Amino acid sequence: MTTPTNTPTDAVPPTATAPAPSWQDEATGPARAERLSALAQQHGALVTLIVAVSAASLSFDTFLTTDNLGNMAVSSAFLAVVALGMTFVIITGGIDLSVGSLFALGGVLAAWGSQYGTAVALLLPLAVCALIGLVNGLLIARSRLAPFIVTLAAMLGARGILLAVTDEGSRTYLVDKDSFFAKLGQGEALGIGVPVWITLALFVAGAVTLRRSRFGQYVYAVGGNEDAAALMGAPVARTKIAVYTLSGLCAGLAGALNAAWLVSGVTILGSGMELEAISAVVIGGTLLTGGFGFISGSLVGVLLLKVIQNVINQIGSLDSAYQQVVSGAFLAVVVMAQTWLGRRRRVL
Numbered sequence: 001m002t003t004p005t006n007t008p009t010d011a012v013p014p015t016a017t018a019p020a021p022s023w024q025d026e027a028t029g030p031a032r033a034e035r036l037s038a039l040a041q042q043h044g045a046l047v048t049l050i051v052a053v054s055a056a057s058l059s060f061d062t063f064l065t066t067d068n069l070g071n072m073a074v075s076s077a078f079l080a081v082v083a084l085g086m087t088f089v090i091i092t093g094g095i096d097l098s099v100g101s102l103f104a105l106g107g108v109l110a111a112w113g114s115q116y117g118t119a120v121a122l123l124l125p126l127a128v129c130a131l132i133g134l135v136n137g138l139l140i141a142r143s144r145l146a147p148f149i150v151t152l153a154a155m156l157g158a159r160g161i162l163l164a165v166t167d168e169g170s171r172t173y174l175v176d177k178d179s180f181f182a183k184l185g186q187g188e189a190l191g192i193g194v195p196v197w198i199t200l201a202l203f204v205a206g207a208v209t210l211r212r213s214r215f216g217q218y219v220y221a222v223g224g225n226e227d228a229a230a231l232m233g234a235p236v237a238r239t240k241i242a243v244y245t246l247s248g249l250c251a252g253l254a255g256a257l258n259a260a261w262l263v264s265g266v267t268i269l270g271s272g273m274e275l276e277a278i279s280a281v282v283i284g285g286t287l288l289t290g291g292f293g294f295i296s297g298s299l300v301g302v303l304l305l306k307v308i309q310n311v312i313n314q315i316g317s318l319d320s321a322y323q324q325v326v327s328g329a330f331l332a333v334v335v336m337a338q339t340w341l342g343r344r345r346r347v348l
Contacts, residue, residue, distance in 0.1 A: 044337070045284050045300045052307050060314045070193065072306050074261065077195040078103070078254045079276055080302045083284075084206050085250030086277045087298045088243040089147075091210075092223045093290025096244060097151040097274050098136065099251040101158035102129045104270030106255025108162055110181075111173035111265030118181040121260075125252040132158060133248020137241035151244075155274070166267050175263040185260025195257045202250075207295040219243060223290030280305055282335060 056063045082099050089096045106125035113120035132154055139150045163169055175182050187194040210216035218239045221229035230236050259265045284301030286293030308326055 045297055045304055049300055049304045049307065052304060052311070056307060056311050056314070060311070063310070063314060068310070072310055073196045074193040076302050076306045077193070077199040078258045078261075079273065079280065079306075080199050080299055081202060081250050081254035081257070082273060083277045083280045083298045083302050084202055084295065085243075085247035087206070087281050087284075087286055087293055087295055088210070088219055089247050090278070090281050090286050090288060091219050091290055091293040092240060092243050093226070094140065094147040094240065094243070095151065095278070096133075096136070096247045097148065098132065098154035098158055099247060099277055100270040100273035100275075101155045101162065102132060102248055102251035102270075103255040103258070103273050104267060105129065105158045105162045105165075106252035107259035107262075107269060108165055108173060108255075108265035108267060109252075110256035110259040111175050112165065114173075114175045114179060114181050114259075118179065118184075121175075121181045122256055125256045126249055129158075129252025129255070130245055130249040133245040133251075134241065136248065137244030140244065141237040141240035162267060166265075169267045172267065173265045175259060175265075177263050181260050182263050183260075185257055185262070195261060198257065203295055203299055210295055215239070215242070220291060223292070225291070276305065288335070
């Protein structure tokens with residue numbers, strides 16, 4: 001007598017594929033939403049830039065002309081160099097309000113030093129501005145002072161040095177138009193201004209440093225959680241000192257290149273530039289709270305600000321004050337969007 005075989009009615013045939021467990025479906029949705037939120041934070045400014053350029057090119061015949069694009073690229077280069085250093089500072093959770101004054105001081109020192117040759121014109125502003133950035137970093141990292149207060153004091157101090165060098169602003173130093181230093185600001189290579197090439201090279205180096213070097217890992221770690229970074233062995237103090245020194249160095253270099261472009265050290269420049277640099281960095285996706293940011297995003301943020309300013313100039317009927325209004329409103333929208341995206345990622 002044979003014993004009947006009990007085959008379960010819900011058995012899955014060998015060739016059939018079992019449905020994925022429900023927990024996989026539940027995990028896939030939040031993971032996908034988190035990836036979309038991260039992409040929006042990283043590439044939102046780039047999409048906005050493309051839309052703005054497309055709209056401006058359709059609205060104004062002179063927007064895409066060679067002269068307009070060339071002038072916009074060169075004028076963007078100086079702010080971009082300042083924003084590069086500011087990116088490192090903000091990723092660590094800090095802020096640097098001194099870069100505008102350091103930019104002006106670097107330009108004046110470069111113009112004064114140009115009478116002694118190109119080497120002095122470049123090295124003098126770099127050395128002085130980097131030294132001021134080093135002092136900022138030491139006070140912030142070693143003395144535990146607030147970055148806002150320290151860099152605000154440095155902003156006032158740098159402006160005071162500038163006034164002392166220029167006899168209370170009454171003296172303007174000129175750069176010889178035929179000198180090699182002037183060619184660094186006014187020269188072209190392949191139809192593109194030399195300051196633009198220098199800026200692109202610096203951004204490539206900055207991106208590689210931030211993403212591929214141990215120092216870049218320390219920068220992100222300090223901005224993400226300073227106490228945890230210290231427990232993991234990261235040199236928190238040295239990292240902070242380095243980023244503020246780098247910020248001062250970038251501001252001094254930008255000022256020197258600007259002096260070469262204008263062939264003079266203009267004392268009134270740099271006012272409010274620190275706010276422009278912070279705006280560009282934040283618009284590019286770097287969080288003011290630290291621990292998250294992109295070098296390429298800061299460059300996109302600079303270009304977006306310059307496109308907005310150029311469009312306002314193209315309109316012609318609007319006062320230049322509208323540039324600040326539009327930039328401020330745009331920055332507020334970006335910060336609110338970043339805050340919302342950050343909260344959404346934490347919830348997911």
